[in-house]
Amino acid sequence: MTDLQSTRQFVDDNADQMIEDLQRLVRQKSISSSGEGVRDCADLLASMMRDVGIDADVMATDGLPIVYGYITADRNNAPTLLIYTHYDVQPAEPEDEWDSPPWEARLVDDRLIGRGTTDAKGNLMAHIKAVQALKATGGMPINIKFIFDGEEESGSPSLPAFVDGHGDLLMADAALSFDGGFDAGNIPRINLGSSGLLFVQLRAEGGKNDLHSARARLVPNPAWKLVWALASMKDRDSNVLIDGFYDDIRPPNARERELLEQAGWDDDEQKASLGTEEFVGGVSGVDALEQLLFTPTCNIAGFASGYVGEGRKTLLPAKAAVNIDFRLVADQHPQDILRKLTEHLRRHGFDDIDVEGEHGIEPSRTDPDDPFVQVVVDAAKEVYQQNPTVRPTGDASGRQATWLAGKLGIPGAGTAIGPPDWRGHAANEFMTVRHYLDGIKYAATIWSNWADRWSDA
Amino acid sequence: MTDLQSTRQFVDDNADQMIEDLQRLVRQKSISSSGEGVRDCADLLASMMRDVGIDADVMATDGLPIVYGYITADRNNAPTLLIYTHYDVQPAEPEDEWDSPPWEARLVDDRLIGRGTTDAKGNLMAHIKAVQALKATGGMPINIKFIFDGEEESGSPSLPAFVDGHGDLLMADAALSFDGGFDAGNIPRINLGSSGLLFVQLRAEGGKNDLHSARARLVPNPAWKLVWALASMKDRDSNVLIDGFYDDIRPPNARERELLEQAGWDDDEQKASLGTEEFVGGVSGVDALEQLLFTPTCNIAGFASGYVGEGRKTLLPAKAAVNIDFRLVADQHPQDILRKLTEHLRRHGFDDIDVEGEHGIEPSRTDPDDPFVQVVVDAAKEVYQQNPTVRPTGDASGRQATWLAGKLGIPGAGTAIGPPDWRGHAANEFMTVRHYLDGIKYAATIWSNWADRWSDA
Numbered sequence: 018m019t020d021l022q023s024t025r026q027f028v029d030d031n032a033d034q035m036i037e038d039l040q041r042l043v044r045q046k047s048i049s050s051s052g053e054g055v056r057d058c059a060d061l062l063a064s065m066m067r068d069v070g071i072d073a074d075v076m077a078t079d080g081l082p083i084v085y086g087y088i089t090a091d092r093n094n095a096p097t098l099l100i101y102t103h104y105d106v107q108p109a110e111p112e113d114e115w116d117s118p119p120w121e122a123r124l125v126d127d128r129l130i131g132r133g134t135t136d137a138k139g140n141l142m143a144h145i146k147a148v149q150a151l152k153a154t155g156g157m158p159i160n161i162k163f164i165f166d167g168e169e170e171s172g173s174p175s176l177p178a179f180v181d182g183h184g185d186l187l188m189a190d191a192a193l194s195f196d197g198g199f200d201a202g203n204i205p206r207i208n209l210g211s212s213g214l215l216f217v218q219l220r221a222e223g224g225k226n227d228l229h230s231a232r233a234r235l236v237p238n239p240a241w242k243l244v245w246a247l248a249s250m251k252d253r254d255s256n257v258l259i260d261g262f263y264d265d266i267r268p269p270n271a272r273e274r275e276l277l278e279q280a281g282w283d284d285d286e287q288k289a290s291l292g293t294e295e296f297v298g299g300v301s302g303v304d305a306l307e308q309l310l311f312t313p314t315c316n317i318a319g320f321a322s323g324y325v326g327e328g329r330k331t332l333l334p335a336k337a338a339v340n341i342d343f344r345l346v347a348d349q350h351p352q353d354i355l356r357k358l359t360e361h362l363r364r365h366g367f368d369d370i371d372v373e374g375e376h377g378i379e380p381s382r383t384d385p386d387d388p389f390v391q392v393v394v395d396a397a398k399e400v401y402q403q404n405p406t407v408r409p410t411g412d413a414s415g416r417q418a419t420w421l422a423g424k425l426g427i428p429g430a431g432t433a434i435g436p437p438d439w440r441g442h443a444a445n446e447f448m449t450v451r452h453y454l455d456g457i458k459y460a461a462t463i464w465s466n467w468a469d470r471w472s473d474a
Numbered sequence: 475m476t477d478l479q480s481t482r483q484f485v486d487d488n489a490d491q492m493i494e495d496l497q498r499l500v501r502q503k504s505i506s507s508s509g510e511g512v513r514d515c516a517d518l519l520a521s522m523m524r525d526v527g528i529d530a531d532v533m534a535t536d537g538l539p540i541v542y543g544y545i546t547a548d549r550n551n552a553p554t555l556l557i558y559t560h561y562d563v564q565p566a567e568p569e570d571e572w573d574s575p576p577w578e579a580r581l582v583d584d585r586l587i588g589r590g591t592t593d594a595k596g597n598l599m600a601h602i603k604a605v606q607a608l609k610a611t612g613g614m615p616i617n618i619k620f621i622f623d624g625e626e627e628s629g630s631p632s633l634p635a636f637v638d639g640h641g642d643l644l645m646a647d648a649a650l651s652f653d654g655g656f657d658a659g660n661i662p663r664i665n666l667g668s669s670g671l672l673f674v675q676l677r678a679e680g681g682k683n684d685l686h687s688a689r690a691r692l693v694p695n696p697a698w699k700l701v702w703a704l705a706s707m708k709d710r711d712s713n714v715l716i717d718g719f720y721d722d723i724r725p726p727n728a729r730e731r732e733l734l735e736q737a738g739w740d741d742d743e744q745k746a747s748l749g750t751e752e753f754v755g756g757v758s759g760v761d762a763l764e765q766l767l768f769t770p771t772c773n774i775a776g777f778a779s780g781y782v783g784e785g786r787k788t789l790l791p792a793k794a795a796v797n798i799d800f801r802l803v804a805d806q807h808p809q810d811i812l813r814k815l816t817e818h819l820r821r822h823g824f825d826d827i828d829v830e831g832e833h834g835i836e837p838s839r840t841d842p843d844d845p846f847v848q849v850v851v852d853a854a855k856e857v858y859q860q861n862p863t864v865r866p867t868g869d870a871s872g873r874q875a876t877w878l879a880g881k882l883g884i885p886g887a888g889t890a891i892g893p894p895d896w897r898g899h900a901a902n903e904f905m906t907v908r909h910y911l912d913g914i915k916y917a918a919t920i921w922s923n924w925a926d927r928w929s930d931a
Contacts, residue, residue: 212688216786225749230799231669231869233773234766235744235753240774241708248705251698253823287692292682292792296692309691316690317697318789323776323797329673329832331799332775335749340780342687342788366710375786412688 021458021465024154028146028457035149035457036129036450038065039142042104043122043131049105049171055081059167062104062141069149071163078168078175081105085186086163088148091156096471098464099162099189099425101418102141102196103169106133107442114444127449134448135435140195141165143434143453147460158468162189164421169196173416177376180424187421190471191389191428193463194418195456198435200406205397205459208431209390210410210419213345213380215354216318219243219362220338220371227323230331239337240322246367247339250315250358255297257315259361265348269311272385273409274303280406282306310410314344344414347423351377378414381423385409389428392470396462397432400455405432434459478922481611485603485914492606492914493586493907495522496599499561500579500588506562506628512538516624519561519598526606528620535625535632538562542643543620545605548613553928555921556619556646556882558875559598559653560626563590564899571901584906591905592892597652598622600891600910604917615925619646621878626653630873634833637881644878647928648846648885650920651875652913655892657863662854662916665888666847667867667876670802670837672811673775676700676819677795677828684780687788696794697779703824704796707772707815712754714772716818722805726768729842730866731760737863739763767867771801801871804880808834835871838880842866846885849927853919854889857912862889891916 028035045061046054059075059082066073071086084104109119109132117123122131129139144163151157164187166173180187200206221239228236251257269277284301288294296305322337324330343354355374362370383390385407397405410419422429434456440446485492502518503511516532516539523530528543541561566576566589574580579588590596601620608614621644623630637644657663678696685693708714726734741758745751757765779794781787800811812831819827840847842864854862867876879886891913897903 214788216788228748229870230773230775231801232748233771234769234801234869235762236748236750237754238774240777244701244704244774245710247701253702291685291689291693293680293693297694305692312691314690316687316790317695317701317780318687318787319780319782320697320777320794321782323774325776325778325795325797329797330775331671331673333773337777338782340782340786344688344690412691413686
């Protein structure tokens with residue numbers, strides 16, 4: 018067993034240097050939306066990784082680089098963990114809204130204020146410092162592969178191809194990501210899944226130009242075509258009518274349903290926040306939360322045809338387009354849904370509707386009863402002395418650890434070490450010293466506990 | 475019987491003065507879109523009407539004035555004709571595209587070039603000159619009420635309230651309008667009807683703001699509400715499903731069908747012109763023309779919700795709006811259709827869709843077998859020595875004589891005296907001396923022949 022007491026002591030004893038290293042990383046800009054500083058930050062990060070004994074490489078992608086790292090366990094029979102987080106950050110404009118300069122990472126009382134202090138450079142550095150602390154005390158308990166993304170704040174456009182091209186390099190026994198901060202009430206949080214996404218545009222055409230609307234008696238209206246196609250795809254009870262759409266859905270198991278019941282969902286609060294008087298399908302309570310997390314959507318994100326503005330125009334539009342996004346749940350697959358949609362339109366006589374679909378994002382969900390999940394939950398309890406919130410999956414779509422885990426067929430979890438209300442993407446983003454140091458210990462504890470259970474199993 | 479030979483001779487003998495008077499009227503601008511010169515033109519017109527013995531008044535409306543005139547027959551047992559046309563014109567910009575200045579009404583060879591020479595000051599002046607010629611020769615054969623609109627080029631917004639408020643003043647035995655020019659091939663044309671129009675906006679709301687599209691699992695999507703409402707209103711075979719929508723439609727009679735068959739409809743030419751490969755419902759030939767003229771539409775003129783543009787946004791829209799225009803046919807009534815639509819939405823559970831409908835334009839159609847229509851047709855044959863094209867109704871909507879006739883429950887027809895290809899609304903609009911003088915004779919002939927048949931009946 019790793020001597021975690023001494024590892025934790027090492028973290029406290031070296032707090033100043035650990036904070037300074039985070040400041041160094043924050044001071045190196047890495048704004049993926051503009052590209053500013055990203056490559057320099059990748060080089061700095063790789064050198065900091067090498068300083069603690071991680072074998073690090075700046076790897077090219079179709080976009081900005083991924084920093085890949087590898088470190089082997091100092092014991093036998095150790096599992097391998099794939100760690101995902103990102104070193105790119107949001108822009109800091111308008112900088113005059115900050116109480117201290119966003120790229121200075123100034124320490125004000127217990128707060129380190131700066132862009133990326135939590136999202137995600139603080140979360141990222143916790144791992145490097147945990148490696149340093151473990152190496153200095155009992156040695157690395159597990160093998161770790163790091164993927165530090167340089168495009169997360171831009172939607173990780175290069176990540177899917179990178180993952181598809183490097184399956185062997187990435188293969189591990191579990192995947193974990195650190196990103197963001199605690200829930201309100203200073204409660205640590207563990208996510209076990211994410212929604213998938215398929216974005217599709219349907220387009221129809223009518224006459225060669227917009228025409229006088231009297232001609233609608235003879236010339237087909239492309240907006241009507243899309244209306245009829247859409248009405249064939251989803252009924253008024255929100256049932257998606259595309260054949261096989263629901264086939265691959267894995268319903269929540271007993272443990273997942275239990276997690277929903279513990280989530281403290283409040284209908285009135287949610288309705289007020291969303292601005293709706295009734296939820297779709299009239300659901301309430303835990304059923305509403307289950308619907309939010311475990312059901313897919315077929316959502317009209319945009320519909321444009323003809324003219325709707327000041328004054329009135331009686332025209333027959335030449336074109337119509339509708340954007341649809343499908344939020345998907347495990348184990349639906351975006352390309353399979355795109356194929357089923359295309360087939361549906363063909364079979365219903367909508368051959369003349371043009372379908373343009375993106376690659377999409379796969380949904381993911383790890384079973385809460387998986388032993389790896391217990392390792393993370395128990396580490397949170399041990400370090401933070403309270404029960405973490407465990408979310409069986411998320412309503413949004415992303416490409417972090419649970420997505421990677423889904424791609425690789427391994428368990429995955431996402432957690433976070435930043436403070437609650439950490440002002441992500443806004444002015445005065447901050448990390449606290451306490452959350453940062455605890456985060457380092459949290460990482461080390463997860464790794465050590467997992468190693469112990471792995472060798473016990 | 476009126477001595478038409480002498481009346482026609484009078485027209486030819488006084489051609490120069492008749493042309494000069496049209497030039498005077500054209501030179502007085504009367505642009506309803508800006509209002510420029512309209513009131514001065516109304517005063518000039520009223521004085522020119524009084525000069526030939528018409529009792530004329532410039533009457534206030536909610537917008538620009540209507541010039542109303544009245545003249546009584548110089549014989550007993552005479553019918554009363556309501557004549558509609560307009561004294562306002564389109565702007566002339568860009569004026570440098572004109573071969574001669576648009577407000578000069580210069581005579582170049584046989585052409586009088588200027589804004590309004592045909593549309594509609596030439597058409598209008600034909601009546602005043604016909605009165606002058608008849609008064610100078612055999613006397614007025616009928617009673618005439620004139621409405622000269624000052625807002626026709628702006629959609630006649632004040633006309634409906636004026637007509638509703640002056641039913642007694644306007645009541646007549648038939649209505650006639652002169653506007654525009656001959657068909658291609660120099661064929662005179664007689665229209666017996668026009669389409670109605672009802673313009674409606676449907677609006678739906680979802681959450682209080684646009685939301686992350688993952689929330690579509692719980693928050694109703696207003697675009698879907700409109701899609702389902704629209705799909706309940708019209709099926710894929712273009713049948714309008716609103717209860718009672720077709721109830722009041724008067725199908726074409728044998729004579730109207732005969733007129734369609736004489737119209738020389740060419741599917742290929744029409745398809746090429748409209749840019750469609752197939753007509754709605756797969757119709758062809760005379761059936762296509764019948765569909766164009768005798769069936770109503772429920773047309774999506776605009777649909778706007780969420781975002782459809784560069785890049786992609788996965789959002790749940792807070793609002794959606796759709797503009798629908800219904801082209802109506804005799805004897806549908808726009809306000810009745812609006813009531814039926816509202817009732818349809820209520821009965822189908824779309825109570826939360828907001829319906830905003832305009833007053834609309836009533837459709838109109840006069841039976842081609844009506845004796846008044848025969849009078850106009852025979853006058854055209856007599857003056858122009860060829861058979862006019864008789865259109866049983868038009869696909870577009872308007873408020874000219876057939877509309878007035880429909881409101882008053884009397885027969886109505888629309889005809890035109892300008893040359894073919896008269897460049898309406900464009901640079902170098904023109905009237906020819908021949909078409910103008912013939913138009914004066916055409917008006918006088920219609921009146922005289924009608925008076926003769928009226929007293930014979």
